[in-house]
Structure formats: C-alpha cells, structure tokens
Amino acid sequence: MNYVSTRGDAPALGFSDAVLTGLARDGGLYIPSEWPQFSAAEIRSMRGLPYPDLAIRLLTPFLGGEIAAPAFERIAREAYATFRHEAVCPVVQTGSNIFVLELFHGPTLAFKDVAMQMLARLMDHVLAERGQRATITAATSGDTGGAAIDAFAGRDRTDMFVLFPHGRVSPVQQRQMTTHTASNVHALAVEGNFDDCQGLVKDMFNDHAFRDRVSLSGVNSINWARIMAQIVYYFSSAISLGAPDRPVSFTVPTGNFGDIFAGYAAKRMGLPIERLIIATNDNDILARTLATGEYRTTGVVATTSPSMDIQVSSNFERLLFEATGRDAGAVRRYMAGLKQSGAFTIEAPALEKIRAEFDAGRASMAETAETIRETLKASSYLLDPHTATAMHVARQHAGDVPMIVLSTAHPAKFPAAVEEACGVTPGLPAWLEGLMEREERFTILPSTLEMVEDYIGRHARAAR
Ligand SMILES: Cc1ncc(COP(=O)(O)O)c(C=O)c1O
Ligand SMILES: N[C@@H](CCOP(=O)(O)O)C(=O)O
Numbered sequence: 001m002n003y004v005s006t007r008g009d010a011p012a013l014g015f016s017d018a019v020l021t022g023l024a025r026d027g028g029l030y031i032p033s034e035w036p037q038f039s040a041a042e043i044r045s046m047r048g049l050p051y052p053d054l055a056i057r058l059l060t061p062f063l064g065g066e067i068a069a070p071a072f073e074r075i076a077r078e079a080y081a082t083f084r085h086e087a088v089c090p091v092v093q094t095g096s097n098i099f100v101l102e103l104f105h106g107p108t109l110a111f112k113d114v115a116m117q118m119l120a121r122l123m124d125h126v127l128a129e130r131g132q133r134a135t136i137t138a139a140t141s142g143d144t145g146g147a148a149i150d151a152f153a154g155r156d157r158t159d160m161f162v163l164f165p166h167g168r169v170s171p172v173q174q175r176q177m178t179t180h181t182a183s184n185v186h187a188l189a190v191e192g193n194f195d196d197c198q199g200l201v202k203d204m205f206n207d208h209a210f211r212d213r214v215s216l217s218g219v220n221s222i223n224w225a226r227i228m229a230q231i232v233y234y235f236s237s238a239i240s241l242g243a244p245d246r247p248v249s250f251t252v253p254t255g256n257f258g259d260i261f262a263g264y265a266a267k268r269m270g271l272p273i274e275r276l277i278i279a280t281n282d283n284d285i286l287a288r289t290l291a292t293g294e295y296r297t298t299g300v301v302a303t304t305s306p307s308m309d310i311q312v313s314s315n316f317e318r319l320l321f322e323a324t325g326r327d328a329g330a331v332r333r334y335m336a337g338l339k340q341s342g343a344f345t346i347e348a349p350a351l352e353k354i355r356a357e358f359d360a361g362r363a364s365m366a367e368t369a370e371t372i373r374e375t376l377k378a379s380s381y382l383l384d385p386h387t388a389t390a391m392h393v394a395r396q397h398a399g400d401v402p403m404i405v406l407s408t409a410h411p412a413k414f415p416a417a418v419e420e421a422c423g424v425t426p427g428l429p430a431w432l433e434g435l436m437e438r439e440e441r442f443t444i445l446p447s448t449l450e451m452v453e454d455y456i457g458r459h460a461r462a463a464r
Helices: 015-021 040-044 051-063 069-081 112-130 143-152 171-178 194-206 208-214 224-240 258-268 285-292 316-323 328-341 348-357 365-379 385-397 415-422 449-459
Strands: 003-005 030-032 091-095 098-102 134-139 158-165 185-191 216-218 248-253 273-280 294-296 343-345 358-362 403-407 443-446
Touching: 003 015, 015 112, 015 224, 030 224, 030 316, 051 069, 051 224, 069 112, 091 365, 098 224, 098 385, 112 134, 112 143, 112 158, 112 224, 134 143, 134 194, 143 158, 143 171, 143 185, 158 171, 158 194, 158 449, 185 194, 185 449, 194 208, 194 216, 194 449, 208 216, 208 449, 224 248, 224 258, 248 258, 248 385, 258 273, 258 316, 273 285, 273 385, 285 294, 285 358, 316 328, 316 348, 328 343, 348 358, 358 385, 365 385, 365 415, 385 403, 385 415, 443 449
Parallel strands: 098 403, 134 158, 134 216, 158 185, 185 443, 248 273, 248 403, 273 358
Antiparallel strands: 003 030, 091 098, 294 343
C-alpha cells in the first residue's frame, strides 16, 4: 500500500512517511493508492467486536506492513482506553429511524479525539523507531487544537504548535488549549479566522526550507492517519444497525470535509452506505457547490457552531481527486483557480459522480437553535450546535433507510449557545472540573507567515 499525492507531483510514500509528512511537498494531500476491500461476509464477521479490535481489523491493510502487529494492537488499545464510554462511539436512537452516533466520549469531548489519540501514538512510535523529533502544527477552529494538545502533551519527541483564531472559539475550547502546562505545547492565538490559520499552516508546509529546518509535520485532517482512524466509526455504527444486510445513510456536520470523507472511504471499502449528507451552517460553501457546481469562497461568518466556520474545505481536494478518476492535473487546475480567484467550477462528469454519492443541506443559526429545543422536548436528548445543524438537515432526508447523525461534540463545549436555544446549561464532566478557573498561557500573533515561522523556529526543539 502506497500513498499518492492528489496533485501528482510529489513522491509516493509508504504509511509511516505519509503520516510524518502531513501535506505532500507539491501542496497536495496523500491518499491511499487503492482502497482495501471487505466483503459482506467479512463485514458480517465483525459484528460484536470491541471497538479497538474492529479498528485493528479495518486499519491494518492501510499500514502496508510498516507497523508491527503487536505495536499497532497496543496503540489501538491504549488510544481507545482514554474514552469514557465502554462502546467508545455508541449509537443512540432519537427519532423514527434517526440515530445519533456519539463521538464525544474522548478526553476533550469532540470527535477529534477518536483519531488524535491514535495518531499521537502512531507518530511517537515511528519517531522513536527512527530516533527522530518532529515539530507539529495544527490549525483549529476550536476542537482539533484541544484534542491535539491533549494527545501530544508531554510527548518527548514532538513540539506542538496550535494556531487558533483569536476570539472566535468558545471559552471551553480556548481553555482546553491554553491551560495545559506541558512545556512541549504552544497555543497561538492568530489575529484572523480559521481559514487564515489553515492558510498559514499550508504556507509553512510549502516553505520547504522552513519545513525541513524544523522537521514539520501536521495533525489536521490533511494527515491521512486522521481520516483513516475516522473510518472505523462508520463501520461500527452501521454494523450495530444491521450492516452489511441493511444499508444506512449518514448526515455529517461538515467544515473541512475530513469526517465525511472518512465515510466516503468506508463506502469504497465495501460498507453499504446509501447516502452521505453534508450538513453546513451559514458557511455553506459545500452546499452551494453541490447545488451549482461552482466552488466559490466568500467571507467566513461567525456562527453558534464555530468549529464549522470554514470556507476553504481542505479535504474536498481528496474528493475532487476521486471524482475526476484520480486526475492530478485536473486537481492542480482546480486548486490554481482557487488560489488565483477564490473559485473554480467542477466539470460535469466529476460533479455527477459527487452528486451520485452526496447530498447537502444547510442550517441557519435559528434552525439550529430550534432543533436543539425541539429535540430536547421530543426526545429528552441534548444536542450540541454542530450536531443540531446535522440533525436539521438529516430530518429533510429521512426515509426508510436508517439515518445516522454524527454527533461531533458534547453540548458542554458550547454552553452559551445551548442555553440560549433551550434554557439548559450543560455542565462539564467531572474530569474537566475547574477547567474554566485554570490559568491561561497563550501567545497572540498577527496573521503573517513571517511572525508565525519566527515563533515556531525559536521554540521548536527539532529546529536545526
Ligand atoms: C464539533 C465539530 N463538528 C464538525 C466539524 C467539521 O468536521 P470536518 O472538518 O471534518 O468536516 C468540526 C471541525 O472539524 C467540529 O469540531
Ligand atoms: N473544525 C476543526 C477545523 C480543523 O479541522 P481538521 O479536521 O482538518 O483538523 C477544528 O475544530 O479545529
């Protein structure tokens, strides 16, 4: 198993190099050269497996033999032992044929923990085997940063630099990033929005001299291992509802397109998924793209689901690669258009392929609040605002096939928005008690590559 760049101008890599490399040197994203296949009989035989065992079974083909089986088994078991629910990612029914896949039982209460706890251990393992260090960056609209800091804090081989948009994350999200005491983590409040932070991370990767000097790596969903780990819960939830003998659909609250791309990958691997439904908030670039074929960025607007306040949706590039029949030239043209004019138009055959798998819908802030209120009243179930955007969209697509809504965050991460919607203030779980009183430690930086590289260059232990 090799990994190829969506832009076709970077060398194909094995699994360990792809994980350490993050963004390909040509600016593209790594994707497996082929999709591992699981037959219906094989999927049936996965029923009843504990979550770590399912992860081991599904993900081993992606490793290309590079991580020894006992090491990967240890990594998977340790990663999911950090979750506070025995099932790791349980499924709860909240309506007629509507189910919620709870992805928020990890240490930082967001779905990012599912992949990040595995990725940190994988990276540590590879770096230790090679006797290397790495400088890790992450851009965050709120959740990736906290999950990355929790997973990497105190790890000796890595320094972690998280770029978050100053004043645009929830107070709980901010404190999860700024109150850690480990000396290898750095929270950087960038004067800009999430797209600016993600742009800075990509610019650092594209500055090859800097990238090599600090041994740069990234743990956003540009990193293949993030997507890979997220594939598992599509299988676990679908199997729990009868797959492969009963197909299911998924609605996914979407920003950077990583989570739903993992669903697409699960389908390519043999999981019978009827529809994949993209749910957006007012930052609805993906819903507009599916409707018109034109991917056009507009300004980011702040919403009550801040983690989805994204316009440049990084992983859409992986889908374009797939939909064009893996035509790296076409992807390069689209991405050049995006860079030059903030827009590109998807050609008809590729658009048709995308529409054959995906639907999309949007929830305004008022619709999101109404969904929180109404779900609490009808089902005694409290949604966070991100999950509520997806629930709103899911209901418009509900039918005979079970609909699984991905619940990407615990409501306690967004208490103000939840309280305003329904009058209930969700409290933090016991292990996060006192979070809001802890001392904060972060550095405010302007949104310039020069200043961010200067800061990282001075603080990264891997810098040469
Ligand atoms: C709570 C929450 N929901 C949904 C999303 C969107 O996920 P993705 O960026 O993988 O599309 C994010 C951020 O990524 C998030 O933090
Ligand atoms: N919503 C994310 C944005 C970054 O997404 P990623 O999946 O590419 O890391 C966040 O909460 O930071």
